[in-house]
Amino acid sequence: MENLQIIHTQIVEWLNEIVPIIKGSLSEELIIETKLNRKDLVTNIDKKVQDFLVQKIKGTYPAHIIVGEESPELKIRDKREHVWIIDPIDGTANFVKQQDHFCILIAYYENDIGKLGYIFDVMNDDLYYAIENKGAFVNDEKLPIQKEVTLQEGLISADVRDWAGKECFGRLAEESFGIRYFGCGGIDSIHVITGKFVAFATSKSGPWDLAAQLVFAKELGLKASHFDGRKLHYLDRGDWVLSNKGAYDDLINILKGWNC
Amino acid sequence: MENLQIIHTQIVEWLNEIVPIIKGSLSEELIIETKLNRKDLVTNIDKKVQDFLVQKIKGTYPAHIIVGEESPELKIRDKREHVWIIDPIDGTANFVKQQDHFCILIAYYENDIGKLGYIFDVMNDDLYYAIENKGAFVNDEKLPIQKEVTLQEGLISADVRDWAGKECFGRLAEESFGIRYFGCGGIDSIHVITGKFVAFATSKSGPWDLAAQLVFAKELGLKASHFDGRKLHYLDRGDWVLSNKGAYDDLINILKGWNC
Known part of the structure; x- marks a missing residue:
């Protein structure tokens, strides 16, 4: 078992380092490729962010497994003691067309139990995260447990x-x-x-x-x-x-x- | 013909005065009524903002006509020298359910010619406006003329x-x-x-x-x-x-x- 608070602090540091990579790219020409169809995009920034995160995780935790959207070679194995799942840019079409409404997703699991979850809304600089048994937060402010609302009202x-x-x-x-x-x-x-x-x-x-x-x-x-x-x-x-x-x-x- | 720059300055002042009315209401219980159906909402804040704007416009320009979403008694007349069209809260359902993604819409027309247009994204504090023959702006930064993009690409x-x-x-x-x-x-x-x-x-x-x-x-x-x-x-x-x-x-x- 890893110390979750230490990993959390590391992830927050890594995300802070990614901000200038992404924001700096907004004024540059993106290299855009299509994957399954004309609307399924990947850019050089998706890959750059993925590489950055993989390097950080592998450098710190060499034995951990990483599953990433932009790295099909990183496959899940049977042994799932420490698994990271990352989407370097979720919403690539929005990133390309709007330069807004995209995010970075990171999850960390131990033996199939979710320990840490991150949704980083880069353009609004809002970091949402959840830590097992500690609750969920936005920028360190605790989010309340959801009260029940019906489908008709929501x-x-x-x-x-x-x-x-x-x-x-x-x-x-x-x-x-x-x-x-x-x-x-x-x-x-x-x-x-x-x-x-x-x-x-x-x-x-x-x-x-x-x-x-x-x-x-x-x-x-x-x-x-x-x-x-x-x-x-x-x-x-x-x-x-x-x-x-x-x-x-x-x-x-x-x-x-x-x-x- | 009114001086557009003077009216513009007045509208910006009025909008700034509305911000605390709306933001102050977010921590209070709203009074919500339905109009045409269960999803067609109006709140006390819609009415408050509408009343505020009508009072300001009527106080400054008594002869001008006002068409507002929440004031069906203010009907358009044949004489359309000076016409204001206002939606005090566009996106009332979002205002109620999200406390975000709503806006204030204001337009000013002279003899059926659009002179001024405003879209105020209250929660992001972003004011978009357009002035006839002067261009369109966001927070005083000029917006570029749109280059052509196809439906397939957009x-x-x-x-x-x-x-x-x-x-x-x-x-x-x-x-x-x-x-x-x-x-x-x-x-x-x-x-x-x-x-x-x-x-x-x-x-x-x-x-x-x-x-x-x-x-x-x-x-x-x-x-x-x-x-x-x-x-x-x-x-x-x-x-x-x-x-x-x-x-x-x-x-x-x-x-x-x-x-x-």
């Missing part, structure tokens, strides 16, 4: 990419108080974590999109699962929701019943 | 309220680079004005939702019209788009062709 974020035109999306819009969408899972999740939204639901994710949020969920009394209610493992892929407890059952009923 | 904001589940919404999601939605027309419009989105399209609006944006459109070389391409008048109601010139034709073809 705003939800739903991933518009795949649902546009689908009937289930209409049901979500009608049943909830309204749909919003930032187009960056980490930023959308922040709105659930802070109680501004009652849920975030998305259909295509990897471990780097959800591992940090699972640590927050435990500390804040939020629910997280697959659309069909199945337990969500931090190394899973596919669909998942992060939800206020009071909205969860109605949300899952729509996601299951309307073939989302 | 993010768009589309009002999810009415379109969820509709086929045209799926077309928009597919053709554009991606859909985003803040749920506040003024905040969504800011993202078009600053070039972060190529378009904002919404189906249910009143003059207070679009009059300010029309002043920005002229100064920044943006297109604005109804979905079917009809010219948009600042006192119109219904559907409308604010769009980058390079994205406009493709956007209108989808909005017309897919029965949005």
